[in-house]
Structure formats: structure tokens, C-alpha cells
Amino acid sequence: MAVPIRTAVAALCATLAATLLTTAPASAGQDVGSPDHAWAVAGPERAAAAAREPRARVSLDGATGTLSLSVSRGGRTVIEPSPVGIVTEQADLSQGLRFLHRRNRQVDERYRTKSGKRLDRLVHMNETRLSFATAAGARLDLVVRASADGVAYRYVLPAGYGAVLGETSAFNLPPDASAWLGTYRVDNEGQFAQYTAASAPTGAYSDQALFSTDGGYTLLAESDLTGAYSGARLTHDQGTGTYRIKLADDRVQTDGPLATPWRAMVTGDLATVTRSTFTDDLAAASKVADSSWIRPGTVLWTWLAGGRAAGQSLTAQKAYVDYAAERHWPYEAVDAGWYFKADEWDTTDPDWQTNSWMPQLVDYARAKGVGIVVWIHQRDLDTPEERAQWLPTLERWGVKGVKIDFMNSEAQPMLQWYDAILKETAAHHLMIDFHGSTIPKGIQRTWPQVMTLEGVGGEEKRTNTAAHLTTLPFTRNVIGSMDFTPGGFQRVGMRPNSDAAEVGLAVAYESGLQMFAGTPESYDARPLARTFFDQVPAAWDDTRLLAGRPGQEAVLARRSGNRWFLGGVYAGAAHTAGVPLSIGSGRWLVQTIRDGVDGLVQDRQVLRGGDTLSVDVVDNGGFAGIACPWRPGLTSCYTS
Numbered sequence: 360m361a362v363p364i365r366t367a368v369a370a371l372c373a374t375l376a377a378t379l380l381t382t383a384p385a386s387a388g389q390d391v392g393s394p395d396h397a398w399a400v401a402g403p404e405r406a407a408a409a410a411r412e413p414r415a416r417v418s419l420d421g422a423t424g425t426l427s428l429s430v431s432r433g434g435r436t437v438i439e440p441s442p443v444g445i446v447t448e449q450a451d452l453s454q455g456l457r458f459l460h461r462r463n464r465q466v467d468e469r470y471r472t473k474s475g476k477r478l479d480r481l482v483h484m485n486e487t488r489l490s491f492a493t494a495a496g497a498r499l500d501l502v503v504r505a506s507a508d509g510v511a512y513r514y515v516l517p518a519g520y521g522a523v524l525g526e527t528s529a530f531n532l533p534p535d536a537s538a539w540l541g542t543y544r545v546d547n548e549g550q551f552a553q554y555t556a557a558s559a560p561t562g563a564y565s566d567q568a569l570f571s572t573d574g575g576y577t578l579l580a581e582s583d584l585t586g587a588y589s590g591a592r593l594t595h596d597q598g599t600g601t602y603r604i605k606l607a608d609d610r611v612q613t614d615g616p617l618a619t620p621w622r623a624m625v626t627g628d629l630a631t632v633t634r635s636t637f638t639d640d641l642a643a644a645s646k647v648a649d650s651s652w653i654r655p656g657t658v659l660w661t662w663l664a665g666g667r668a669a670g671q672s673l674t675a676q677k678a679y680v681d682y683a684a685e686r687h688w689p690y691e692a693v694d695a696g697w698y699f700k701a702d703e704w705d706t707t708d709p710d711w712q713t714n715s716w717m718p719q720l721v722d723y724a725r726a727k728g729v730g731i732v733v734w735i736h737q738r739d740l741d742t743p744e745e746r747a748q749w750l751p752t753l754e755r756w757g758v759k760g761v762k763i764d765f766m767n768s769e770a771q772p773m774l775q776w777y778d779a780i781l782k783e784t785a786a787h788h789l790m791i792d793f794h795g796s797t798i799p800k801g802i803q804r805t806w807p808q809v810m811t812l813e814g815v816g817g818e819e820k821r822t823n824t825a826a827h828l829t830t831l832p833f834t835r836n837v838i839g840s841m842d843f844t845p846g847g848f849q850r851v852g853m854r855p856n857s858d859a860a861e862v863g864l865a866v867a868y869e870s871g872l873q874m875f876a877g878t879p880e881s882y883d884a885r886p887l888a889r890t891f892f893d894q895v896p897a898a899w900d901d902t903r904l905l906a907g908r909p910g911q912e913a914v915l916a917r918r919s920g921n922r923w924f925l926g927g928v929y930a931g932a933a934h935t936a937g938v939p940l941s942i943g944s945g946r947w948l949v950q951t952i953r954d955g956v957d958g959l960v961q962d963r964q965v966l967r968g969g970d971t972l973s974v975d976v977v978d979n980g981g982f983a984g985i986a987c988p989w990r991p992g993l994t995s996c997y998t999s
Contacts (some may be wrong), residue, residue, distance in 0.1 A: 590769025642801025799839025
């Protein structure tokens with residue numbers, strides 16, 4: 360068995376190496392040495408910058424043959440020594456391991472995305488591959504990467520070890536570390552709340568968990584998840600700082616060499632974590648050769664605006680298209696009902712291809728410069744035969760994108776469905792908005808037609824808190840586009856924030872298809888909000904955190920061209936917020952929208968980069984704004 364296993368490992372290593380642009384020679388440290396080992400993995404920066412970077416330390420206990428991994432930053436604890444290991448039907452690779460050799464290489468890549476915090480991405484990481492074996496000859500490679508904003512590891516196994524029965528992977532946090540956790544749900548829509556690492560109740564939590572330690576902030580995450588594996592969640596016992604990886608499947612089927620998803624720790628100060636693209640950087644390169652048809656944009660969304668009645672009315676949908684065209688919003692989204700039987704809600708019309716008014720709507724919208732996105736239940740795309748009926752038809756009609764709903768699982772069979780639908784929607788030039796779904800986990804780099812995903816307690820929820828809203832930029836939205844659907848002004852009493860904060864969400868929350876949830880009447884009643892939405896793009900050249908504390912405040916600046924868009928949300932009492940205008944040197948015209956006594960108010964002022972922007976904020980309020988380079992005579996940052 361020894362020769363075929365080595366051959367399989369070599370083949371897998373070659374495949375993984377092909378995705379990297381540069382490979383450094385093997386390290387001289389390929390020795391066996393003493394039974395106790397420790398290996399450090401740090402990012403590629405030098406001198407002063409290196410002191411601020413996260414540093415991983417992998418240790419092998421010579422007595423038990425168990426592995427642990429810890430992370431520090433600037434000599435301070437980020438993650439305490441935490442167990443590392445995986446168990447399969449044929450091999451227990453969590454203990455009894457002995458060290459074989461180490462290989463190092465540098466990962467340098469450049470890629471461009473269609474959505475996200477910034478479109479151009481540069482990747483610089485150091486990678487260490489540590490090879491181990493059990494007494495019986497079973498092999499395990501632990502691959503660790505480190506960059507300026509994170510540490511990640513994955514397991515690489517040869518073929519022939521049978522199904523994966525689980526991981527012993529866990530994260531040990533200092534018990535008193537502040538923690539912002541979302542209770543796990545299959546649709547990833549749990550509310551975020553603050554605890555300490557030890558005081559959080561016993562239970563399961565989403566793996567997008569944020570902690571604050573002496574070493575800074577750390578967001579736990581996962582990347583490069585496909586149908587070859589199973590989705591992860593965190594489990595925790597109250598009273599400890601330990602968060603264990605629990606897979607969605609008790610048995611993960613594999614019939615060949617396996618590279619598991621990355622267990623990622625996005626690490627740094629809060630600004631670094633917030634603007635990080637680490638989980639995308641770890642993922643596989645784009646599989647879409649020609650992405651010219653993928654166009655982010657703002658969307659008039661009709662579900663909260665019109666509900667069931669609108670979903671089954673061509674007349675209503677044409678009126679929404681008219682409004683989108685008037686506002687120059689590039690898309691209108693038709694939600695549930697459009698292909699259901701007229702007298703039987705939630706039942707698919709078997710003759711939808713011939714009975715539907717959708718082709719008429721698409722033609723009508725096209726003539727007005729508006730693209731159509733349509734909602735579809737996952738059950739209608741569940742099989743290859745169904746997809747072969749739906750996807751070509753939608754492409755032929757001219758539909759621009761699909762909002763697919765109710766997956767509600769990260770088990771391996773559903774992840775294999777994701778693999779299929781991603782490939783097929785790309786082939787049929789259909790952008791995707793996943794609802795009732797997984798969270799991004801690097802999917803938007805590999806499949807750039809995925810413009811956004813729900814996986815969030817969004818505007819539809821009536822249980823959101825202002826603290827939850829101010830936590831999302833530091834948790835869920837860090838790892839990829841988030842379809843929160845802001846702009847639901849008509850939901851007075853059903854949302855916890857003010858109107859100005861609701862405007863600010865359009866910037867504070869990033870989404871490649873930014874779906875506005877309001878009614879035309881609610882926009883027209885708030886012309887300042889409506890006009891601001893006319894200006895907001897859905898693709899950004901850069902993102903910066905101006906001020907923030909999870910659960911209390913989040914103020915983000917996102918750049919498009921030479922304009923910076925500002926979005927601020929707050930939890931708590933009314934106050935005057937001071938926001939550092941850290942957007943570059945020079946003088947800036949800053950237009951802000953805030954809450955006034957009789958509605959929204961717009962202010963204008965000229966500030967220098969680095970000055971403090973003062974904004975009056977109401978209870979659970981916020982603001983929105985645009986900053987542009989000032990010149991004499993300039994009175995507005997808005998473009999026609």
C-alpha cells in the first residue's frame with residue numbers, strides 16, 4: 360500500500376500547487392528530530408509590519424502523538440493551543456502521529472472579483488505543509504497558511520481511508536474573551552449576541568464567531584467548502600472557552616484523495632478584520648472564464664413591497680419596473696408566486712413555460728433598461744432534469760438572475776447540489792442570489808456569478824435588535840456579500856432602527872445585488888433617501904472601517920471611483936457621533952443624511968481628510984453620506 364498512497368498524495372499535491380502562482384523551494388527543515396516538535400508559521404511581511412501579523416504555532420506532543428495549533432499576534436494570545444485532527448473509517452489521524460517532514464512555499468496571487476469589499480485583490484501568504492504518519496502507516500498532511508490578516512489550516516489525506524467520521528478540530532479562547540455569537544440555524548439566520556467565550560450558553564453556534572482577546576479580534580470562518588465535504592458549525596459547553604467543530608454529516612463520503620475546507624481565523628485589529636478578504640483569498644480560483652455578463656447593481660425588490668399579490672400580477676410588476684427605470688435602478692426582482700397556480704399558492708403550475716407572463720415582463724423591462732431577477736424554490740431545481748427545463752428557459756427569456764430559496768442545509772448532499780447549480784447557472788449566464796442558504800465561504804471567488812447570499816437575520820425579521828445590526832459588519836458581512844435587503848421604510852415598528860440608519864445600511868452592508876426592500880410610496884415620502892439610493896453602486900473599489908465596536912456602532916466607508924460612500928449604524932441612546940474621516944488627504948465635500956425632528960435632513964460641510972465628522976444620531980439611529988474631492992463652487996457630490 361505504501362507506493363500507491365505516496366503516489367496519490369503526490370498527485371493531490373501537484374493539483375493544489377497548480378493553483379498557486381509561485382512556489383518556494385522546500386525548507387531545509389525536513390528533518391525528524393526529537394519526539395516533541397513545534398513549528399512556527401508567519402506571514403510574508405518583514406520587520407515592524409511582521410510584529411503586527413498573526414503567527415501560528417503547531418505543536419506535536421511526543422507522548423500522545425496529538426497535534427495542537429495556537430495563534431498569537433505581537434506576542435499576545437489570539438487562539439490558545441487547540442486540538443487538530445481528523446478521524447476516518449480506516450484511520451484515526453488525531454493521535455499516535457509521528458513527524459515526517461516539512462515543506463514551505465509562498466503563495467502570491469492577484470485576482471479580480473465582480474463584487475465584494477474591493478474588486479482588485481492581492482494575496483501574499485506563507486504556506487507550511489507538515490506531514491505525519493501513524494504507526495500503521497496512515498498519512499496526514501496538515502497545511503497551514505498565514506497572511507497579514509489571518510491564519511488557516513486544512514487536512515490533506517490520501518485515497519482509501521473511507522468516510523470521514525469527524526474532526527477533533529477546536530478553538531480554545533481565553534475564557535474571558537469577549538464573544539459575539541449567532542445561534543446556529545440551518546438557514547444561518549440566527550441573531551448575534553454578546554457574551555464572554557466561557558459564558559455563552561451550551562449549544563451550537565454559527566462558525567462566523569467573533570472574539571476579542573489580548574491579540575486583537577478574531578473571526579472564525581470556513582473557506583473552500585464544496586460537495587466533497589460537509590459544512591461546519593461550532594459547539595460549546597458553557598463554562599469553557601472551547602468551541603469545537605461539528606460537521607453537518609456523521610459520515611462524509613469520499614472516494615479519493617481529500618483536501619478538507621480551510622479552518623480560518625481572520626485576525627487583526629477591528630479595521631483589519633472588517634476589510635479582510637482572507638476567506639476569498641483561500642478559495643479556489645474562478646471557474647468562470649468569461650464573466651463579462653456578470654453585472655452587480657441595485658434592485659427594486661418586490662416581496663416586502665407587495666407580497667403575494669404582487670408576485671402573481673403582471674400589472675403590479677410592470678409598475679415596479681416603471682419605478683426602477685425612473686430611478687435608474689438596473690434590476691427589478693420578482694419574488695414568490697409568479698409561477699404558482701393562480702388559485703393554489705405554493706403549487707407550481709405544470710405548464711409554467713407556456714402560461715407564464717414572465718417573457719412579457721422581461722421584454723417590457725428590457726425596453727426600459729431594467730433587468731429581471733426571478734425567485735425560484737430549490738425544490739424546483741432539485742434534479743438534473745428540472746434544471747435542464749428551468750435554466751435554459753430562463754436564459755432564453757432573457758432573465759438576468761435567479762434568487763434560489765430554501766436550501767436550509769449544509770449537509771454533503773445539499774453541497775453537491777450547490778456544486779451542480781453553480782456550474783449550470785454559469786453556463787446559462789444567470790446571476791445568483793441564494794436565500795435560506797449557506798454563507799459565502801469563498802464561493803464568490805470561485806463562482807463570481809454568486810452576487811449575494813442571505814444567511815443572515817435580515818430585513819424580513821421582526822426580532823432584530825439594533826445591537827444585531829451593528830454586529831453584522833464585523834461578523835457575517837466580513838466573509839462575503841450579504842442580502843440583508845435594506846430600505847424597508849414602510850416597516851415602522853417592525854425594525855429597530857431609525858430612517859437615517861436604514862439609509863446607512865445600503866452602504867454599511869455590502870451586497871453585489873443590493874435589494875431595496877421598500878415600497879415606491881415609502882421612497883417617495885423620503886426623497887432624500889430615494890435620491891441617495893439612486894447614487895449607491897453595488898461594486899466597490901475599496902472599503903474602510905471609520906469607527907466601530909460590535910453591538911454598539913459601525914461606520915463604514917466604501918469607495919467607488921473618487922467618491923466615498925458612508926454608512927453608519929448605532930445601538931443605544933441619542934448622541935453626537937464623532938467619526939474620523941480617514942479617507943485620504945485633501946479637502947472633501949461631505950453630504951450627510953441624518954434624522955431630524957420632522958424627517959430626514961441633509962447637511963453639507965467641507966472637511967480635510969483626518970478631520971472628525973460630527974453627526975447627531977437619534978436613539979438606535981445612524982446616518983448615510985457621500986464624500987467627494989472639494990473644489991471651489993462644488994455644492995454636491997451627487998451625479999446625474
